[in-house]
Amino acid sequence: MLSTFLSLALAIAPLAGRPRQEAAKPPDAKPSRPFRIAHPKKNWALEIEIPGFIGSGVLTARDGTSVKMEASKKASGAIISMFVFDAVMPGDEKVSRDYHWERLQKAPVKFTDVKMTERHDMAMNWRSAELPGFKVKQRNVNAYLVHDGVWIDIHLSKTPAADGDDAMFEAILKTVRFREGIDPKVVNYPPSFVLFQQGSRLFTKKDYKAAIEPYRRSLELEQKERVLDDLYWRVLIDNFGMCYGITGDLEKAKAVFEYGVS
Numbered sequence: 001m002l003s004t005f006l007s008l009a010l011a012i013a014p015l016a017g018r019p020r021q022e023a024a025k026p027p028d029a030k031p032s033r034p035f036r037i038a039h040p041k042k043n044w045a046l047e048i049e050i051p052g053f054i055g056s057g058v059l060t061a062r063d064g065t066s067v068k069m070e071a072s073k074k075a076s077g078a079i080i081s082m083f084v085f086d087a088v089m090p091g092d093e094k095v096s097r098d099y100h101w102e103r104l105q106k107a108p109v110k111f112t113d114v115k116m117t118e119r120h121d122m123a124m125n126w127r128s129a130e131l132p133g134f135k136v137k138q139r140n141v142n143a144y145l146v147h148d149g150v151w152i153d154i155h156l157s158k159t160p161a162a163d164g165d166d167a168m169f170e171a172i173l174k175t176v177r178f179r180e181g182i183d184p185k186v187v188n189y190p191p192s193f194v195l196f197q198q199g200s201r202l203f204t205k206k207d208y209k210a211a212i213e214p215y216r217r218s219l220e221l222e223q224k225e226r227v228l229d230d231l232y233w234r235v236l237i238d239n240f241g242m243c244y245g246i247t248g249d250l251e252k253a254k255a256v257f258e259y260g261v262s
Contacts, residue, residue, distance in 0.1 A: 034175070035071065035229075038184035039084045039150050040064040045187045046145075046152060049175035050080055054231045058188045061085075067188060071229075077160065078168070083153040087146065093123035096144040096151050101125055108132060121145055122173065128161055136160040141169045147178060192221035193228060196236050199243075208243040215240035234260070 035053070038045040040060055053071035060067045066085030072078065088099060097116070104125075105111070115126040122143050129138045139161035145152040156172060158165045195218035202211035218236060222228060228236060237260035245253035 035069065036179070036187045037067060037069045037082050037084055038182060038187035040067060040184050040188070042148055042150060042184060043182060044148065044178055044180045045182045045184070046082065046084060047177050047179055048082070048154070048172065050172055053080060055229050060188060076158065078156070078158045081155045085151055087149050087151045091146070093121060093144045093146050094118070096146060097123040097125055097142070100142065100144065100153065122176070126166065139165040143173050143176070190227040192218045193232070195221070196228060196232060200235070200239065203239050203243065208246045211239070212243045212247070215243060
């Protein structure tokens with residue numbers, strides 16, 4: 001299934017010769033919004049709260065049958081992957097878990113401390129993994145859900161494994177919820193992100209004047225509703241301000257940077 005995903009190019013340029021600013025605060029000082037992912041052909045979204053994780057974008061299958069999202073928290077070695085795809089066969093979350101576990105056991109990895117649990121409409125597979133060629137253990141949990149003819153696989157891992165990993169995973173999984181009546185295009189590719197991406201492509205081409213407008217519109221949308229995660233929001237502020245500075249509008253450049261650290 002993974003081979004069907006298209007790569008989503010996130011054009012994020014380096015900050016060319018200028019030290020990075022300190023971490024910018026969100027525009028309204030509110031916490032980051034929950035991560036959302038939606039099946040391309042359904043009108044609902046899966047939400048999960050993973051503060052401190054940095055997303056790497058959404059990958060949608062060419063045929064529109066699946067979508068994938070990944071995020072990581074490098075300081076702790078934690079990674080989350082979420083797959084939302086057409087159900088492989090009829091059945092509930094336990095059927096999905098059994099289906100995936102049968103395939104996982106064929107991997108060239110030694111699994112220990114395996115435990116199967118259930119909670120409400122979620123079936124979980126807990127395990128530790130000894131990775132080939134490494135002397136560290138990885139702690140994992142896969143949480144499986146079934147919703148509206150769609151299978152959902154949430155994979156959390158932490159390397160190296162440590163006491164407290166399961167409690168951290170549990171806290172994250174308790175935040176999982178569904179939001180009905182949502183356009184999947186807006187969830188997977190929000191307008192502010194699309195504009196941010198357009199501006200960043202122009203920025204990498206050194207067309208700084210043309211990049212100003214999509215960056216400006218992206219920031220306007222972000223001021224109304226925060227969608228970008230912390231990393232992308234900082235890049236938006238950095239690149240937007242630099243576009244003004246490089247094109248000679250120093251007053252507007254100063255205003256953007258001051259806003260970013262306010």
